[in-house]
Amino acid sequence: MPHQVDLHVGQRLRQRRTLLGMTQQKLADAVGIKFQQIQKYESGANRISASRLWVIARALEVPVSHFFEGLTEEERALHENGEHEDGVIAPEVFHQKETIDLIRAYYNLKEAPRKRLLDLAKTLADAAA
Structure with a gap:
C-alpha cells in the first residue's frame, strides 16, 4: 500500500498538471520519462525521487514545496461536504x-x-x- 505522503504528492502533481491543462504525455515529455511513469507518480504507486520532483516542479512552474502543502490538514477527518473541521477544503475536491x-x-x-x-x-x- 502506498505511503500517505506519496499519495499526497501524487495528488498535488495531478492537481497542478490538470489545472494547467497539461496532459500526462506533455508532462512526461518535458521531464524526459514515459507517461506511464507520470500515472504511477500520480497514483502514489511509485515514489518520486528528489531530483525528479525538482524537474517536475520546474515543468509545472511551482516550487517543490507545492507538493507538500496541505499534508497535515489531509490527515484530519473530513466532514461529508469535503471540508475539514476548520473550514479548509479537502485537497481531494480539487481533483474532480x-x-x-x-x-x-x-x-x-x-x-x-x-x-x-x-x-x-x-x-x-x-x-x-
Whole structure:
C-alpha cells in the first residue's frame, strides 16, 4: 500500500498538471520519462525521487514545496461536504473534473460577473446549510 505522503504528492502533481491543462504525455515529455511513469507518480504507486520532483516542479512552474502543502490538514477527518473541521477544503475536491472546470470558467469571466457569481454561490451555500 502506498505511503500517505506519496499519495499526497501524487495528488498535488495531478492537481497542478490538470489545472494547467497539461496532459500526462506533455508532462512526461518535458521531464524526459514515459507517461506511464507520470500515472504511477500520480497514483502514489511509485515514489518520486528528489531530483525528479525538482524537474517536475520546474515543468509545472511551482516550487517543490507545492507538493507538500496541505499534508497535515489531509490527515484530519473530513466532514461529508469535503471540508475539514476548520473550514479548509479537502485537497481531494480539487481533483474532480467538475471543480477544475468550474475554476477555469470562473477565471475566464471579467471581474464584475466573477464577483456576482461568487456572491450567488455564497448565497446558495448559505441557503443549503
